[in-house]
Amino acid sequence: MNVHETEKLYALFEFSGISQADGAEDADIIIFNTCCVREGAETRVIGNLGIIKKLKEKKPSLIVAVCGCMTQQQAVAEKLHKRCPFINIITGTYKLSRLPEMVKRIESGEKYIFDLELDLTVPCGINVAKRSDNVNNFVNIMYGCNNFCTYCIVPYVKGRERSRRKGDIIEEVRQLINGGCKEITLLGQNVNSYNDGDNDFYTLLNEISDIEGDFWIKFMTSHPKDLSDKVIDLIAEKDRLAHYIHLPLQSGSDRILALMNRKYDIAAYMKKIDRIKKKMPDAGLTSDIIVGFPTETEEDYLLTEKAVRQVQYNNLFTFIYSKRSGTPAAIMEGQVPEETKKERIARLISVQAEIANKKAAECIGKTYKVLCDSRDGKTLTGKTSDDRVIVFESEDKDLYNKFVNVKVTNVKNSKLYGKAVK
Ligand code: SF4
Incomplete structure (x- = not known):
């Protein structure tokens, strides 16, 4: 989820004429898109901010922003501001799309922005994102969660469930497929409870699986209470559903x-x-x-x-x-x-x-349809429909983003190895 939110941020910044730097040393703006689901992720942000503080001392014009679900928590955001006063922008999960505008405000002389305001509107239209590769692309179908599992912070920082309109999702998937994408992962905290008011997850999945093209669809995450028999049967029935x-x-x-x-x-x-x-x-x-x-x-x-x-x-x-x-x-x-x-x-x-x-x-001797994801052509790797990683050999090295049949010949520490076959 966070990887995809960051892809969307890259695209928004490009629209504002701001391009991606090669690394932190070259950057004029550094953004931490944080996660608070695990404690370790929060600890890493704090550790990394120590390094950024040194960069900021060398280059005072550097703009530092922290956003995402860690800073959506008021108390955490306030503590972070006290501890790291050099951060220029602190915002949460709801205002990500406003970040380019906030950066412009800082560039125009504003010293500090602290904005945790909630925004529960569901974005309409196609999500723009600067996706890092063509092989597996993410498409958000919904945001938030209503489940309140007692260990989980997500409903507090991402709000209640909001589903995107079916038509927008189908169009985004269609555009990705037309652009050569072969695997799409539909994203949501609880995809099975997708509902845009008129359509449920079954209807969405069914229509996506009827789009013309050579691709497969995966999704995450499913909640066991909401995964319906109808959806299970549909996955079994439709070739394009992994x-x-x-x-x-x-x-x-x-x-x-x-x-x-x-x-x-x-x-x-x-x-x-x-x-x-x-x-x-x-x-x-x-x-x-x-x-x-x-x-x-x-x-x-x-x-x-x-x-x-x-x-x-x-x-x-x-x-x-x-x-x-x-x-x-x-x-x-x-x-x-x-x-x-x-x-x-x-x-x-x-x-x-x-x-x-x-x-x-048990896979040895079996042949699987594999989507190759290695660009370099040296070590060929890919994933199967059941999401296993496989390393394989082939005379044809030009297989990036292509489906290929691979026979499993060997297994090491549960990793599959094989050879491309006709
Ligand atoms: S369903 Fe998932 S995201 Fe929602 S509260 Fe439970 S663990 Fe968190």
Whole structure:
């Protein structure tokens, strides 16, 4: 999401006649588009601002802006201003499109802008973005989230769900495909609850999959409570919808899921997984898991391990629970000690590594349609419809942004290796 927001910022600045610098040393304007979903991202911003302070001392005309969801939090933004008074612009997630205008105001002599005002209008028309490559392009279909999972800061910093109009999204996708794009990832905090007032996610996906061209569509993120059977069946049916579903589980314990306010239990989650596997035996499944949520016991953790073994994901994104201030979980009793969290996550990673290796070995001898994403033509890499990375050999090196059939010949640490075949 943040990568794509930054692509849109690049395009907006280019419209204002401001181009991308080669690096921080050459820049006249430095912008941090921050994320606060994980504590680590916030810490990195603070660390990087220390380096920028030195640059600003050497070049006082340097304009420094911090925007995004970290600074959408009033208290964090105020603290940052006190700690780093050299920052010229502090704004949040709602005013990103106004940044070029704010920069002009600073250039005209204004010393400091602090603007966290909410703007809940849904942008109309096509999103302009300076996309970094043609292979995988992002298209926002909605913004915000209504779910209020108790560990998550997103609804507080990105607001309630707002969906873009279906017609705008279809036109943006069509333009990208006409421009040569082969893979589009539809983005939203909870894409399954897309609704522009007249159309739901099923209708949107169905119409996109009928656009002429050689491409495939992926999307993220799905919420298990909202992923409908209709959507699963559509993915199975339509060639242009990639057989890849990222379905965050977060925990295998019903007690923890309830405390997280996830609004599904393990039985409902497994029902969705069973339907996906039945309709698409070749589907690639991945998930997010949080380890060490407040009050998580060894038994709760073991239920997560059990669920992971049952689903057999291709890949897992595992996180140690970290407190996000302002969320209900941050003040829950029974915070789990750091050593316990670290020990559990290490175990989970090793369980998943074993599963991923086994699943990768099952690919040997099979042929996959792969979208090549390497430009240099030396080491050819690409991704399959089920979102696996594959390294392959081919006599034809000019394969960037082309679909190619690749037979898997070898596997190393769950990574696939193969050869292009006719
Ligand atoms: S659905 Fe996702 S974005 Fe929304 S509150 Fe839950 S974790 Fe956060």
